[in-house]
Amino acid sequence: VTSRLVAEGLFERVDMDSNAAVLLVSRCSRCDEVVFPRMQDCPNCVGQDTMRPDRVSGRGRLQDFVIAQRGPTGFRTPYIQAYVKLDSGLVIYGNVEGVEVDESAIAPGLRVEMRVGVIRRVDDVDVVGWTFRPIEGPE
Amino acid sequence: MNEVVVLGVGMHPFGRYDHLSLQDLSRAAIWAAVSDANIDPRLLDIAYVANCYHGFFTGQLDAIAPIAVKYSGITGLPLVHVMGGSGSGSVAFHEAVLAVGSGEYSIALAVGVEKLYVPGDPARSISAIQTSGEQSVATALGLTWIGDLAMSARRLMTKYGWTQEDFALVAEKNRHNGALNPLAEIQEPLTMEEILSARVVAYPLTRPMCSSAAVDGAAAAIVCARETAESVLRVANGAAIRVAGMSLQGAKYISNRTEDVRPGMLSMNEAPAAFAAAYGKAGVGPEDVELAFVHDAIAPEELLSYQVLGLCAPGDEPRLLRSGATRISGRVPVNTDGGLLARGHPIAATALAQIHEAVLQLRGRAGRRQAYPRDNRPPRVAALQNAGAQGGPGGGVAVSSGLILVT
Numbered sequence: 001v002t003s004r005l006v007a008e009g010l011f012e013r014v015d016m017d018s019n020a021a022v023l024l025v026s027r028c029s030r031c032d033e034v035v036f037p038r039m040q041d042c043p044n045c046v047g048q049d050t051m052r053p054d055r056v057s058g059r060g061r062l063q064d065f066v067i068a069q070r071g072p073t074g075f076r077t078p079y080i081q082a083y084v085k086l087d088s089g090l091v092i093y094g095n096v097e098g099v100e101v102d103e104s105a106i107a108p109g110l111r112v113e114m115r116v117g118v119i120r121r122v123d124d125v126d127v128v129g130w131t132f133r134p135i136e137g138p139e
Numbered sequence: 140m141n142e143v144v145v146l147g148v149g150m151h152p153f154g155r156y157d158h159l160s161l162q163d164l165s166r167a168a169i170w171a172a173v174s175d176a177n178i179d180p181r182l183l184d185i186a187y188v189a190n191c192y193h194g195f196f197t198g199q200l201d202a203i204a205p206i207a208v209k210y211s212g213i214t215g216l217p218l219v220h221v222m223g224g225s226g227s228g229s230v231a232f233h234e235a236v237l238a239v240g241s242g243e244y245s246i247a248l249a250v251g252v253e254k255l256y257v258p259g260d261p262a263r264s265i266s267a268i269q270t271s272g273e274q275s276v277a278t279a280l281g282l283t284w285i286g287d288l289a290m291s292a293r294r295l296m297t298k299y300g301w302t303q304e305d306f307a308l309v310a311e312k313n314r315h316n317g318a319l320n321p322l323a324e325i326q327e328p329l330t331m332e333e334i335l336s337a338r339v340v341a342y343p344l345t346r347p348m349c350s351s352a353a354v355d356g357a358a359a360a361i362v363c364a365r366e367t368a369e370s371v372l373r374v375a376n377g378a379a380i381r382v383a384g385m386s387l388q389g390a391k392y393i394s395n396r397t398e399d400v401r402p403g404m405l406s407m408n409e410a411p412a413a414f415a416a417a418y419g420k421a422g423v424g425p426e427d428v429e430l431a432f433v434h435d436a437i438a439p440e441e442l443l444s445y446q447v448l449g450l451c452a453p454g455d456e457p458r459l460l461r462s463g464a465t466r467i468s469g470r471v472p473v474n475t476d477g478g479l480l481a482r483g484h485p486i487a488a489t490a491l492a493q494i495h496e497a498v499l500q501l502r503g504r505a506g507r508r509q510a511y512p513r514d515n516r517p518p519r520v521a522a523l524q525n526a527g528a529q530g531g532p533g534g535g536v537a538v539s540s541g542l543i544l545v546t
Contacts, residue, residue, distance in 0.1 A: 006279045006280060007276075007279065010276070033394055033395065033396070034395055035395075035532050036276075037276060039532065043392035043531075043532040043533060044392060044394050064290035064291075064293065064294060065290065066286050066289040066290050066293065066341045066342065067341060067342060068281075068283055068285070068286045068340075068341050069338070069339060069340055069341065070261065070262070070265065070283070070285075070340065071262070071265070071281060071283060072262060072265050072266045072269050072278075072281075072283065073262045073263065073265075073266050075281055079281065081281060081282055081283070081286040081287075081290070081341075082290075083290060088395075089395040089396055090395050091395065092276075092277075093276065093277035093280055093281075093282045094280055094281075095280065095281045103342060119280055119281060120281070127279070129279065129280045130280070
């Protein structure tokens with residue numbers, strides 16, 4: 001089994017024990033908008049070449065979630081799909097792991113953290129991306 | 140722009156056709172439209188082909204348009220391939236309308252065709268339609284269309300007090316309509332109890348509240364300028380259905396600092412702008428709409444479409460639905476052919492199937508499904524909503540279509 005990243009330049013592992021990660025984003029030098037994934041030009045103020053590389057915390061709160069009974073090839077079902085509002089305001093997608101796959105096990109507002117890991121296996125290749133896991137509450 | 144009319148429409152029934160090729164499906168829809176238009180097909184002088192996944196399944200990434208058209212025997216015209224996810228059919232139709240409306244071309248064909256059914260491998264069909272959303276981020280990480288839509292539905296349940304029963308009633312209505320449609324993928328009606336007790340796909344959505352990714356089909360429409368229809372083709376004055384207004388809109392980036400970054404539901408977010416423009420061009424308003432087709436990829440989308448098209452005030456959707464107004468027997472029937480839930484959603488063929496049914500209804504030729512919404516006559520004004528393809532910063536759809544067809 002070999003592995004590959006879901007895509008280059010999306011995240012950086014910052015804790016080798018927990019696999020906690022930060023998100024590689026761009027921040028606009030003109031309007032301060034934060035976007036992900038990285039880009040050169042700002043979609044908020046429509047500025048050319050105004051974006052600068054930045055990193056934001058992978059911690060945030062669960063905004064929306066749903067339990068998917070079916071998924072694309074290689075995902076173990078059922079699994080929890082979720083949108084998380086990061087502390088920087090960015091809303092990003094990730095599956096939720098580390099909780100029971102049950103409607104009553106989680107709720108919007110849950111404090112979560114991004115962790116790097118294998119998200120699916122396709123044709124004997126492990127695809128490495130991130131999932132979110134619940135954490136205890138330091139703001 | 141010249142006024143544009145729909146000369147003819149045609150479909151290959153939606154369903155699962157393991158033994159049929161892409162060109163088998165498209166040629167059937169093309170010839171059905173040619174026959175309906177009652178024209179010599181050699182008069183077609185441009186064709187737009189909507190298809191999203193032939194390349195995914197076969198590796199044939201280009202030359203889709205000639206494959207889809209030339210096996211019908213019709214050659215010698217420019218063949219243009221368009222893609223825009225679930226909105227692909229609207230893009231093809233819009234291009235065809237612009238081509239003849241501008242006067243640059245005389246008679247244009249728009250055909251949408253899709254083969255998505257993979258025997259024994261539903262995950263493969265899901266993987267295919269995933270490619271209509273940007274791959275690098277959310278979809279590669281596990282987000283599915285149904286999951287995304289279900290999350291939006293859950294937010295709207297909180298916002299408007301919608302219930303799972305409301306979604307079941309949409310599905311019950313559309314399954315009832317599909318059972319009257321010999322071209323529909325699913326022709327079995329279901330009771331509310333059967334819908335509510337069906338397998339959960341992603342709560343609150345049970346299986347009958349979701350369209351299927353594993354379906355094949357094709358649909359086509361032929362358009363020309365009204366003047367061409369009457370002076371060259373001798374179509375009786377006023378007999379053809381008019382394209383009174385059409386507008387495509389695309390999602391605008393919404394700042395992360397906005398409180399509600401994901402405002403509604405993917406397919407509907409730009410629809411108000413599309414319909415403001417389409418209603419304006421047509422010189423009609425929501426109160427004039429006597430028939431509607433909306434993008435019910437999941438049942439809650441149809442509910443949201445009622446406010447988006449202006450058929451009711453925000454939050455009043457369940458009341459409108461429960462009143463029976465949007466049933467075939469109501470004053471503004473919605474998705475008389477069964478919608479995406481029952482007629483089926485072979486992605487690039489969907490919008491042209493909506494147009495197909497709208498034209499039949501406006502002509503008064505929809506058979507057992509014929510609606511007589513007002514004054515005991517067929518509908519005169521139809522509103523058609525459709526959208527597709529998602530990606531880029533902020534997500535949102537690439538194309539959101541509002542279309543008004545009138546007799």
